[in-house]
Amino acid sequence: MPRSWGADDIVFIVNQKNPLTKIGQKELLGYFMKKDRTWPDGTAVRFFDHRDDNKSRDVFLKKFVGKTLREVELYWIGEKIYTGHIAPIQITSDSMMARMVGRFPGGVGYVSKKFRLPKDVKYIEVVKE
């Protein structure tokens, strides 16, 4: 298991077909905030998020995004109005998260550290800059 920022809480996963093994924190945040919509090889980015009641999400927002839940909600309202971007689909469980990331070649998401990954997804190291 690779070491990553907040590794004691959540880990980031991507489709097995994704050639990358690590990604910068800013890039990953850009993918979440839909500032950047494609991977370097041109594949469409599909970020999957957990539901509000998921503990991993709290960790993700607090330690990774650096925004509160309310701030994120307001952000997506603004995005919907001004850019048309809609917040990522929220998944109910880590297994469903892994399944969705496995379905889309450009899929990216996060699961709890304890979760065992299926074959069609892999960890991606998030490098703090």
Next chain:
Amino acid sequence: MLSIIVFILLCFLTIYISNYNQLQDIQTLNTANLLLSLNTQAIESLNSTEQNMNVIFVRKDVSELRYRFEENLKVTKRLLYDSILQSKDDDILTTHLNNAILALDDLESNHEIIFRKLKNIHNISSQSQIEELNADLLVASQYLMDAKEILRKIQIHITKQNDDIFSYLYKNRYRPLILAISLFLLFLTFVLTIGWAMARNASRSILNLLDATEKVAQGNLNYQAPIIEKDEIGRVTNAFNRMITSLRANRTQLKLAIDRMTRLQTITESFSEALTPDQVFDVVFAQAFESMEATTGSIVLVSEDPNFLELKRLVGYSEEVFNKWKRFPTSSNIPVAEAIRTGEAKFLKSNMLEKYSDLERPMEGPYAIAYIPLRVEGKSLGALSFSFPTNKEFDQLERDFMISLARQCAQAIHRSQLYDNAQKAIEVRDEFLSIASHELRTPLTPLKMQIQGMARQLENENSAALTPERLFKMIETSDRQITRLSVLIDDLLDVTRISAGKLSLNKEFFSMKEMIIDVVAQYSHQFKHSQSPVEIKIEDDMIGSWDKVRIEQVIINLLTNAAKYAPKKPIITTVTKSGSIIKIQVKDQGPGISLDNQDRIFKRFERVSDKQNIGGLGLGLYICKQIVEAHHGRIYVQSVLGEGSTFTVELPEK
């Protein structure tokens, strides 16, 4: 006017072009609104699809759900295709719409899987299968969200575009007004400029016209006022210029007329100084001919015989032509003869001369020629002709000039002829006086001597010396001298009568034979005295109507002349008849008369002999010729020097 119309049209065109973008924007706005409406409908349709998806798990009858789902998707896609048709030029919009349709395609293919699984939902037992189905639905949601996201982007794009257009329209809301005001100001400036220019041109035109009138008033007729515009003032200026041109032409004509008048005056003065016809001709060709710039010219006069014309001067032709036409009949078919015959001037062009076949052409090519008769007191003296090297029509001024010239010339010729006649008359008179005084004095001297001798005898009382024989001889001598005087005076009287045209004939019928015999008998003592026997040979007699006294005078003159010039030699007188003509010949055996003198002896005061002892006035043969010609006959002499002379008189019967 045309420029104003063009300007207004240009203004309208400018307004249209200026508003064209705004019209385009408004059209785009309309399209955008339509797209927006379509997009909204598509989003609503997708929302409906989402709702259907959300109730999948709570609905048992999925077939109805599927139907709705498919219907919604179809509607959405149709709306998107309609939107593509509407967004022709917007590449971003078209790309978004295409992406949305692709997302919906993905959704459509995904929902096939979902509904297939839902059909067999009763076979689903494991948690894993449920999660799989759930994942499928999440994927479908993802596609749906993609499509919605794209549609939302389209909506934002269109809204932004609309905002831009509205903003642009708002920003430019005063633009048509500003443009209209600008155009109005431009139009006003244009009108004012045109008005100013027109007013300036009008004032300049009027000033030019005034300037021109002043210059013309100062006598400058070559000045032409400039025409600035072809307006009313321009037309007035043009009319003014035409008037000045006409005035200049008239002044030129006037100058020409004055010049011709002056020349005519000069020529008239020259004519008045010309005393002889030759001098008159010199004036015509030295002054008139040159001043008219004529190429050829001629003067033709009626000869003494009015049936013939004589060419007196010819300029511009060869000597051969002059010799050919030196004397020609008045009836000739040439224009100059025609002008003399009719007394009317002829102004012709070369192409009008074809009917005169005998006419000598003065030059090659077209030319104009004038024939003006020379007339005095209704009588034709002849004609002048002038030719010019252009085929022109003579104007009235030229015609008048030539006619006046001809009139002056005719008077000058007439004067010169009168002068010539007067000169000749004076010469004749002087000669006559000289001869007459001598001839009249000649018999007076012996007569006076006889009378003085007789008076002396009587004074000396020597009457015994005046014997009857001597007295008879003295009286006889005196009588002879008196007779001689009487003959001289008769001759002089005859000449006077002839000169005055008062030689009248008293015709009567008589026998020529008898008359000649009587005359010879009457003068027999004279012939006897001169020892000139007269032989009369009368072959034919004729009784005709003649003036007996005058014919006797002719015969006596011829016989006494023969006796005078051929004394002591016989004189033969013959009378013959040829038709109605009687021929009387007097032949002597005198010294004869040279050929040169044969014509001269019939003129006044001409005597063949220069012998001093042969007296006379030299009028005898002249009087004879006049008498014979008055009888319409003729008299002539045939003579060979040293062999005598034969004088012949031919008289018609009546």
